[in-house]
Amino acid sequence: MENVSKIWLGPLPADSPYVKPFRMYYIQNGVEKNWDLLKVHDSVAIILYNSSRQKLVLVRQFRPAVYHGVITSEKGTFDSVDLQSFPPSIGVTLELCAGIVDKSKSWVEIAREEVLEECGYDVPVERIEEVMVYRSGVGSSGAKQAMYYCEVSDADKANSGGGVDDEIIEVVELSLDEAKRMLQKGAVNNSPPSCLMGLLWFFANKAPAAV
Template sequence: MGETKEHLSHVSFDDGLVASPYIKPIRMHFQRKGQTLHWDLGIEQDNVAIVLYHREKKALLFVRQFRPPVFVRKVRIMPENQGKPWNEIEWDKYPVELGKTLELCAGLMDKIGKSPKQIAIEEIEEECGYAVQEDRIHLIKSYITGISTSGSRQYLFYAIIDESMKATEGGGNVYEGEFIEKVFLDLKQAQELIDSEHLESPPGLLYAVKWFFDNFTKLFENPI
């Protein structure tokens, strides 16, 4: 028998969003070159992401998780839902799978006093279950990800892992509603992923995997 598909229940929407631990909506008013202008911002915290290569499995480790905005967008554009008010759509008809994305291990910089590297180490263990020492994880680059809404910055790291580092099964923080699946892709599968025309992944994953392939030989001549 096939696996039973998971569905949401009791879905509703509130237009009157106020600040939350994850996003603060705010409207900015300013003058520039003689014009009065306005811009809607969604202030978010900076974040970290990590390229993880498992030396024994010879595979990159990603995570798959449910992203409500992806689910909502896919359901809303279906022919039967176009033009419908949000709360009139039968959201519970559609499988959660529609909202799952393949991503790098990542997390918000929401712990005061901790560096991006320390946050990255905690996220690797929480989401993927591997305990990585601080001298085994290295910054690749940082860049702005939320250019039109938040201005937030992402710090991209790289680490080599193996089974001797495995501490838990990972899976994320269930108390925060995280139900994370670990996904290993060998190098052929990873190349096929970034060669795909349509991905269920954010653009940072493409850059990260491309960086890995561009630096693969150097990394293993001088492993970090």
């Protein structure tokens, strides 16, 4: 996953299927204003708990946007970045299983497919419970994300996961103690808020009583 050998930036092609930039104009309190924003896909994220192993099932992956964000926070610019000083590992995240809504299928069906493709568990949609729906990137995209919860067992395991096509995704099992320590210590390196919120929701609503 961290075997990234060269990184560079270029302008965004106008036909990107993932990100479309706009400037929105509006009049508020009689004053004309504008806001620069991005149209991106809505998405689903799934809190997965394997009750056979008593483990939360998360995914690790190299995130170009996070690599870029870490470097510009630390260095101020992405110019002349070298992989020695800034290894690709600084752009690796721990996240909930998640995926973009880019097909004409129901949201829960897309969640079902992501659970199978990324984590290898084959579950029917009836076992996937909606947790909450919220907006991410409120200053930049306002995209919708629906969060789900699904309890799985070793009997549901159909493949080793890892994603489809050229995705490189590592499935990570966290014990409940490990997940709790991560939250308590704030040692959340690079996890998005959706993952942290999903773990907190799990401890508030689903974790076995002794934890």
